[in-house]
Amino acid sequence: MSAAIRVIPRTLRGRLILGLVVILGVLFAGIGFATASVVRHYLIDGLDQQLAEAGGRYAASLEHPASSGDSNGAGAKNGGNSNSGDTRAQTPGTLGVRLVAGSITVAAVVDGDADDFSGSVDDEVTLSAGDRKALAALPLNGSASSLKLSGIGEYRVRAQAGQDGDVLITGLSLAPVERTVHKLAGAELAMFAAALGLAAAVTAGWVRLALRPLHRVARTAERVSGLSLASGEVALSVRVPDDDPATEVGRVGASLNRMLGHVEDALAKRHAVEGRLREFAADASHELRTPVAAIRGHAELAQRYPGEIPEPVRRSLGRIEAEAGRMGVLVEDLLLLARLDAGRPLAREQVDLTRLALDAVEDARAAAPDHRWRLELPAEPTVVVGDRHRLAQAASNLLANARTHTPEGTEVTLRLDGGKCQDIDDATVSGDVLLSVADTGPGLDPELAAHVFDRFVRGDRARSRTSGSTGLGLAITRAIAEAHGGRVELETRPGRTVFTIVLPAR
Numbered sequence: 001m002s003a004a005i006r007v008i009p010r011t012l013r014g015r016l017i018l019g020l021v022v023i024l025g026v027l028f029a030g031i032g033f034a035t036a037s038v039v040r041h042y043l044i045d046g047l048d049q050q051l052a053e054a055g056g057r058y059a060a061s062l063e064h065p066a067s068s069g070d071s072n073g074a075g076a077k078n079g080g081n082s083n084s085g086d087t088r089a090q091t092p093g094t095l096g097v098r099l100v101a102g103s104i105t106v107a108a109v110v111d112g113d114a115d116d117f118s119g120s121v122d123d124e125v126t127l128s129a130g131d132r133k134a135l136a137a138l139p140l141n142g143s144a145s146s147l148k149l150s151g152i153g154e155y156r157v158r159a160q161a162g163q164d165g166d167v168l169i170t171g172l173s174l175a176p177v178e179r180t181v182h183k184l185a186g187a188e189l190a191m192f193a194a195a196l197g198l199a200a201a202v203t204a205g206w207v208r209l210a211l212r213p214l215h216r217v218a219r220t221a222e223r224v225s226g227l228s229l230a231s232g233e234v235a236l237s238v239r240v241p242d243d244d245p246a247t248e249v250g251r252v253g254a255s256l257n258r259m260l261g262h263v264e265d266a267l268a269k270r271h272a273v274e275g276r277l278r279e280f281a282a283d284a285s286h287e288l289r290t291p292v293a294a295i296r297g298h299a300e301l302a303q304r305y306p307g308e309i310p311e312p313v314r315r316s317l318g319r320i321e322a323e324a325g326r327m328g329v330l331v332e333d334l335l336l337l338a339r340l341d342a343g344r345p346l347a348r349e350q351v352d353l354t355r356l357a358l359d360a361v362e363d364a365r366a367a368a369p370d371h372r373w374r375l376e377l378p379a380e381p382t383v384v385v386g387d388r389h390r391l392a393q394a395a396s397n398l399l400a401n402a403r404t405h406t407p408e409g410t411e412v413t414l415r416l417d418g419g420k421c422q423d424i425d426d427a428t429v430s431g432d433v434l435l436s437v438a439d440t441g442p443g444l445d446p447e448l449a450a451h452v453f454d455r456f457v458r459g460d461r462a463r464s465r466t467s468g469s470t471g472l473g474l475a476i477t478r479a480i481a482e483a484h485g486g487r488v489e490l491e492t493r494p495g496r497t498v499f500t501i502v503l504p505a506r
Helices: 002-007 012-054 057-061 129-136 175-210 212-225 247-303 310-342 353-367 387-405 425-430 473-483
Strands: 095-100 103-107 144-149 153-161 165-171 348-351 372-376 382-386 411-417 433-439 487-493 497-505
Touching: 002 387, 012 057, 012 144, 012 165, 012 175, 057 095, 057 165, 095 129, 103 129, 129 144, 129 247, 153 175, 175 212, 212 247, 212 387, 247 310, 247 353, 247 411, 310 473, 348 353, 348 387, 353 411, 353 433, 382 387, 387 411, 387 473, 473 487, 473 497
Parallel strands: 372 411
Antiparallel strands: 095 103, 095 165, 144 153, 153 165, 348 382, 411 433, 433 497, 487 497
């Protein structure tokens, strides 16, 4: 089944050419078969006419023995006396058979030798029992039939009543007819093969020329599919050059151009909306920093009041201060995301990721001593170009995510590969720098894993949770990685979850 599928071309041009060649091949085969059949029937009709014209002269001559014998004229061979038939005006290969009382007394074939008139028995043939039975069963109505006789081949035979109460059978060989038909079939095969090859070549050129507009449509679609349409300003200046409404491909091209225009308008509107949302988030975050700081300051000031403060009021002031601090973190995260979305340039300096990883693990160990923290670093320092503070924030976010959403006693490993990792193919080829955080926690649900880097996504259902989170940590990590020309990856299964930041080495 797979081999048959591989024979069929996958391209439209290949299928059109193959289809036309197959159709022509079937037509040629039908024409050849019909021609050979007509010629064969024509030649057989000619043989039948020759049989009718020849009558039973050769078979009748077999009634008269050339030498003395019994009254029936039977020769020693085939049960009767030897005979020499009258071969005058007889075609070589003519068969003559005489039957007396349903039994063949003599059978001979004109061979065209000099002994045809000499009374030789060389012209006689030996027939098998099946041949004798088939010849004896021939009708006497003057119609011709085809018989295959052993030893002499296929014959067209005709039976008629003799003058002495016997049956005379005359036959002509079908071998010349078959040779003629075979030569015709061979000539047709050669001509049709040449015509089929020429038709395939001409069809290939014509189909290629006819499908050229469709190829331009396909190239345009491929160019559009290669554009990044996920975010940012997108200019869809690519259009199909063929938009003639009089052709099918032109209508497809015109429809594709209209669709591209609609998509371009929709992307422009989306970009404008995203710009306004970024501006709003940035402005709102910036404006909220002052009142949040004021609320937090007043809460701290109220707690320092020298007089006696009732315990419920003190607890409320503490909650106000804690929530104001949490709101401040949220405002800073939103402001950072807005700046990253707007493409604000980051600092460009040499950053030692080895030192950054050491500091991040030390901070995580101090924040969650009940977890088991491990650090795997390369022998040589790993240096990239980027923003030191943002990269440190990305590493801290991954460690905080592992700390927050895994139970106590979980092993968390921060691993740094300086572009020489042998178990990650793209890193080995491209020389990327990998900073990964792996934990032995319960893993993430597949539905959550598909959206874990989106904003305000929390892992409550997949992991244990001991404290609240904004749901922006991983989104910020991805934004920082992409701002450095890298990406983030996730591998998760029960008992192992790995978040990886992939950064270009240069």
